[in-house]
Amino acid sequence: MNGENQIQKAYESILGHDFEGAIEWFEKAIAEEPNNAVYHHKLSITFARSNKLTKAVEHAARANELDPANEAFLFHLQVLNARELVEQASRQLTIQSDHAERAIFLLKEAIALDPLAIEAYLMLGEAFAMRKDYARAYQTVMEAVRLEPHHELAKQHATIYKIKMNTELGPRHR
Template sequence: MDGKQQIQKAYESILDNDFEQAIEWFEQAVAREPENADYHYKISITYARSNKLNKALAHAHTASELAAGNEEYRFHLQNLQALEMARLAEQRLQHSSGQPDAAISLLKRAIALDPLCVDAHILLGIAYKHNGDYDLAAEAVKEALKLDPQHQTAKRLLDDYEYMQKQMLQQAKERN
């Protein structure tokens, strides 16, 4: 069986919702033709959909290197890199020490790579909130809502941040 037939089998597995089997077929195709950028790209997509980000990134890097001028491969790689940065930022925010400044830096880079990454905008809002900057937190969540107006978490966070902004203004007025 050649690489094209293995890719066809992978697609048949995807249609059957058997992503693990699809990955096996893609892996066989990649092993048969390791210099085929398209095969690396295709398996990267399936790994990403299966929440196997590290493997998705590795194959996306390979596809981009093998076909350096391919914009589709480069764009896919950037999207995966943005997801990775968002996950790292989320981990930093979840630690008891917080680390919002490190998370903010990662999330800004993630958004630069993929401005359409809703999760990165939401996490940026959360990171700003951890820093006590409710204005920037609200702005980041508003950006997420521009991308996905029905995002329930973003709506709730925006309400929270706007409430916190009002509370801070009220406290400032009472001190004066």
């Protein structure tokens, strides 16, 4: 017996916007074929879309473990790991601003894993701004603008950091 029927049911659930049902069907497929990397990958994607990041990472890691040569599985795992780091950094910045150094480290790691993680660039810019390092804050959000030129929040932050940077430098450095 194989899990293809369950996979088909999972897709039907997704088309019906029943993501919890899809998760159940993917899990049934995995029960049929526990070493099928593709099934773990598909379940991981569904968990990620349902904001169940821990489970998404677990199944992405399993898919990567089962098929380490699959670049798509590795990329997906890296993106999920980056999301986890961004969430950790967000908690650090929420606790209090003196955790900015730890958040900066986490966000740089997230960007290394997923260079397209716009949220990581924005948060990193915010962390630099908390340290009043407006030049680095500006550079960081400008990288986000370079990656996504129509990202309004990134452009707004760039404007704010540029103004603050120029204010900090004083009139003779402008």
